[in-house]
Amino acid sequence: MNDEEKKVMLAHGSGGRLTQELVQSVFAAGLGNPILDRMEDAATLELQGRLAFTTDSHVVSPLFFPGGDIGRLSLTGTVNDLAMMGAVPLYVAAGFIIEEGFPLAELGRIVTSMREASREAGVQVVAGDTKVVERGAADGVFITTSGIGLIPDGVRISAAAASPGDAVIVSGTIGDHGVAILSQRQGMDFEVELRSDCAPLGGLVRGMLEASRRIRVLRDPTRGGLAAVLNEIAIASGVSVEIDEERIPFRPEVRAASELLGLDPLVMANEGKLVAVVAAQDAGRVLEVMRSHSLGSEATVIGRVETAAGERPRVFARTILGSRRILSMPSGEQLPRIC
Amino acid sequence: MNDEEKKVMLAHGSGGRLTQELVQSVFAAGLGNPILDRMEDAATLELQGRLAFTTDSHVVSPLFFPGGDIGRLSLTGTVNDLAMMGAVPLYVAAGFIIEEGFPLAELGRIVTSMREASREAGVQVVAGDTKVVERGAADGVFITTSGIGLIPDGVRISAAAASPGDAVIVSGTIGDHGVAILSQRQGMDFEVELRSDCAPLGGLVRGMLEASRRIRVLRDPTRGGLAAVLNEIAIASGVSVEIDEERIPFRPEVRAASELLGLDPLVMANEGKLVAVVAAQDAGRVLEVMRSHSLGSEATVIGRVETAAGERPRVFARTILGSRRILSMPSGEQLPRIC
Numbered sequence: 001m002n003d004e005e006k007k008v009m010l011a012h013g014s015g016g017r018l019t020q021e022l023v024q025s026v027f028a029a030g031l032g033n034p035i036l037d038r039m040e041d042a043a044t045l046e047l048q049g050r051l052a053f054t055t056d057s058h059v060v061s062p063l064f065f066p067g068g069d070i071g072r073l074s075l076t077g078t079v080n081d082l083a084m085m086g087a088v089p090l091y092v093a094a095g096f097i098i099e100e101g102f103p104l105a106e107l108g109r110i111v112t113s114m115r116e117a118s119r120e121a122g123v124q125v126v127a128g129d130t131k132v133v134e135r136g137a138a139d140g141v142f143i144t145t146s147g148i149g150l151i152p153d154g155v156r157i158s159a160a161a162a163s164p165g166d167a168v169i170v171s172g173t174i175g176d177h178g179v180a181i182l183s184q185r186q187g188m189d190f191e192v193e194l195r196s197d198c199a200p201l202g203g204l205v206r207g208m209l210e211a212s213r214r215i216r217v218l219r220d221p222t223r224g225g226l227a228a229v230l231n232e233i234a235i236a237s238g239v240s241v242e243i244d245e246e247r248i249p250f251r252p253e254v255r256a257a258s259e260l261l262g263l264d265p266l267v268m269a270n271e272g273k274l275v276a277v278v279a280a281q282d283a284g285r286v287l288e289v290m291r292s293h294s295l296g297s298e299a300t301v302i303g304r305v306e307t308a309a310g311e312r313p314r315v316f317a318r319t320i321l322g323s324r325r326i327l328s329m330p331s332g333e334q335l336p337r338i339c
Numbered sequence: 340m341n342d343e344e345k346k347v348m349l350a351h352g353s354g355g356r357l358t359q360e361l362v363q364s365v366f367a368a369g370l371g372n373p374i375l376d377r378m379e380d381a382a383t384l385e386l387q388g389r390l391a392f393t394t395d396s397h398v399v400s401p402l403f404f405p406g407g408d409i410g411r412l413s414l415t416g417t418v419n420d421l422a423m424m425g426a427v428p429l430y431v432a433a434g435f436i437i438e439e440g441f442p443l444a445e446l447g448r449i450v451t452s453m454r455e456a457s458r459e460a461g462v463q464v465v466a467g468d469t470k471v472v473e474r475g476a477a478d479g480v481f482i483t484t485s486g487i488g489l490i491p492d493g494v495r496i497s498a499a500a501a502s503p504g505d506a507v508i509v510s511g512t513i514g515d516h517g518v519a520i521l522s523q524r525q526g527m528d529f530e531v532e533l534r535s536d537c538a539p540l541g542g543l544v545r546g547m548l549e550a551s552r553r554i555r556v557l558r559d560p561t562r563g564g565l566a567a568v569l570n571e572i573a574i575a576s577g578v579s580v581e582i583d584e585e586r587i588p589f590r591p592e593v594r595a596a597s598e599l600l601g602l603d604p605l606v607m608a609n610e611g612k613l614v615a616v617v618a619a620q621d622a623g624r625v626l627e628v629m630r631s632h633s634l635g636s637e638a639t640v641i642g643r644v645e646t647a648a649g650e651r652p653r654v655f656a657r658t659i660l661g662s663r664r665i666l667s668m669p670s671g672e673q674l675p676r677i678c
Contacts, residue, residue: 015564041424042488044390047387051384054432055467085379131678223355224353331356336473
């Protein structure tokens with residue numbers, strides 16, 4: 001059997017010789033570093049200070065998509081959650097659940113993507129685990145990543161820290177990841193390829209924090225999209241948020257595909273974008289720094305925080321015609337396995 | 340619909356309103372603590388020193404078994420990996436991958452087990468994630484836990500630290516978890532119930548480290564069992580290990596079930612046992628401390644470390660008849676989903 005045809009077998013998950021071979025030939029070969037290579041039951045890290053710690057499971061379907069794959073996604077997803085606390089992402093652990101029969105060559109591609117994304121993000125994969133389940137008990141590969149980052153002194157980012165008057169910024173075009181995945185699933189063909197925006201945001205955030213210590217909130221609008229994140233911020237901070245719909249940047253092809261598919265891009269997942277709530281007087285400076293970064297070149301102020309006095313925290317979208325509608329927390333959308 | 344009949348729906352994984360409801364009603368209600376309750380993108384922790392960091396995916400089938408369930412197992416599995424580095428386990432993050440249609444009541448039972456195990460282990464669950472996949476794309480629930488622990492000053496535990504002359508200790512009976520799971524799967528009925536040994540080992544390890552600073556290696560013999568762990572130690576340390584088969588403690592019912600099922604209990608998973616390699620002069624003291632702990636009451640010296648000079652690192656088992664056989668790294672066993 002040549003390498004192309006080799007498959008993951010149940011015995012690769014047994015904890016014995018084949019598990020060791022898989023770990024050495026795929027995971028250590030792809031992701032190795034002095035900490036991972038020790039192959040102890042846990043990685044040993046030297047760290048001092050305030051840490052951010054997070055986990056995310058990834059079940060995206062299809063596993064490979066324009067702009068990324070589950071390997072890149074699982075690395076950036078966790079790194080971005082750390083960055084949204086203002087932390088410098090440092091270490092990642094990855095748990096793989098693999099369906100029996102999954103091609104080893106595809107697993108290798110996924111691990112290579114993780115390595116590339118970890119280099120972009122400046123993190124090391126220091127611990128891992130592999131389980132194999134019978135054919136039909138999982139769909140291809142699921143990857144759960146967890147991460148540790150270090151929060152610089154003085155940085156206090158929280159979804160609960162938005163105040164009336166603050167500016168609401170998005171770092172770029174909205175809906176790219178979700179629309180790319182869904183149109184690939186539907187087998188839609190556009191003249192321009194729809195690509196996921198999947199990218200690690202730690203570098204962008206570092207620049208923003210150097211420009212201002214009055215960044216109140218950072219969130220990456222993944223599942224549930226911009227609508228979910230703005231509602232979460234409103235609720236956590238006890239404020240209302242008003243955005244101008246016409247200021248939200250969209251790729252024309254994302255807008256076109258959304259219309260064709262009957263999707264609202266405001267609830268579509270993003271995997272390389274952030275929402276920032278920033279003190280109004282610092283908004284210009286933060287925007288400038290963001291626009292000088294490749295992942296923030298289309299950063300835009302889309303709205304501001306308002307008092308929720310006398311009413312429940314809400315998100316309002318001012319439409320192009322000037323009317324104001326409530327942008328609610330998405331509910332009941334059937335968009336499984338977007339990330 | 341009453342609570343008994345409620346099921347997890349795809350929309351529970353959408354990131355919107357139903358995700359929030361699930362997180363609040365099941366996860367926050369079951370596992371809540373001041374850090375988790377903040378519901379930020381990552382937990383914030385104050386820690387100083389050498390940390391241990393690990394992850395493990397859990398795909399055990401069946402989800403509920405005598406002595407535990409996937410909730411208890413996923414908590415203890417990760418906590419034990421931290422303890423095997425000599426670390427004091429502190430924080431856990433949990434990623435759930437749930438199959439559409441999974442009963443909410445069962446999810447609640449699993450979360451309750453995690454809470455109980457986290458109390459026994461003295462850890463907090465501080466971060467989590469939930470994904471829902473379509474019916475048939477996963478089998479019930481998979482849980483990936485990751486954990487952070489603090490390694491006390493001066494503690495240097497490593498699979499590579501065994502030296503000739505050291506004593507090899509097991510903390511109790513071998514094979515309990517694996518044989519319990521497999522006989523439940525086979526629908527076998529014994530007069531005495533076969534129970535998993537699933538338990539958090541942090542407290543036992545703490546006592547051992549107080550008794551001796553010459554504990555070289557700690558490993559929990561999970562997948563691949565005692566045979567795999569002894570081989571890993573031999574290879575990592577470049578030594579041979581010789582054990583006396585008749586000294587290995589077994590529950591009589593585990594021995595009986597193994598014979599009936601044609602299984603070798605030395606390759607069966609354990610989830611509440613450890614193997615320790617200890618300097619010979621401290622072995623008595625360590626054993627005494629272990630035996631005074633409920634999880635180490637049957638601790639036994641089963642063998643010792645030898646020079647591998649002139650030959651490959653190997654594990655030898657001295658049989659009851661006095662002959663010596665090679666105990667090899669398990670290979671090809673088809674025991675999927677044991678943990």
